[in-house]
Amino acid sequence: xxxxxxxxxxxxxxxxxxxxxxxxxxxxxxxxxxxxxxxxxxxxxxxxxxxxxxxxxxxxxxxxxxxxxxxxxxxxxxxxxxxxxxxxxxxxxxxxxxxxxxxxxxxxxxxxxxxxxxxxxxxxxxxxxxxxxxxxxxxxxxxxxxxxxxxxxxxxxxxxxxxxxx
Numbered sequence: 001x002x003x004x005x006x007x008x009x010x011x012x013x014x015x016x017x018x019x020x021x022x023x024x025x026x027x028x029x030x031x032x033x034x035x036x037x038x039x040x041x042x043x044x045x046x047x048x049x050x051x052x053x054x055x056x057x058x059x060x061x062x063x064x065x066x067x068x069x070x071x072x073x074x075x076x077x078x079x080x081x082x083x084x085x086x087x088x089x090x091x092x093x094x095x096x097x098x099x100x101x102x103x104x105x106x107x108x109x110x111x112x113x114x115x116x117x118x119x120x121x122x123x124x125x126x127x128x129x130x131x132x133x134x135x136x137x138x139x140x141x142x143x144x145x146x147x148x149x150x151x152x153x154x155x156x157x158x159x160x161x162x163x164x165x166x
Contacts, residue, residue: 005129019134020141028152029145039095044105046086046097051109052131053079058116059124075128078164085158135159 009016019025024041027033056076063069090097101109112131115124139159148156158164 008126008130009133016134016137020137022138025138025141029142031146031149039093042086042089042095043097043099044102046083046090047099047101047105048109049079049082049086051112053083055112055116055124056128058113059121059128062116062121062124064121075132082158085154089154132164136165 024033024037028038053076056072056079060069060072060076063072086097089095112127115127119127136159139156142152143156143160146152146156
């Protein structure tokens, strides 16, 4: 039985391939990514995760039933745990996290919040699912090549764990 999500992934296959084969993902998986580039990603993704928490908060407020509210609350807790991952890394590496967002980061964060505020609940949940699925697939590509090798083991484990997959 084909689901709507299966159909969405099929339609997005060319984009999905480009994402999982993006130079950042390839360089990360082969150990060729520079520390400076990774640190830049950490700073921007930290801002993205902060926006993700606000996005999920909107969805919790809009959820029509307790089951969905609890599931979204779990997503908010997962985002909070991701913030801790970024904060630990930043503390260990003396990396500031209070940086300006790039236009791409700002645009995506704005898209999330606009979707949560003005899109249908189905659209907003699809955006949430798509973003999380993208992380799972991209980091699974890294894990397939690199395993749980340092210095990225915590990041890889976070976005490829059975809990995250669920």
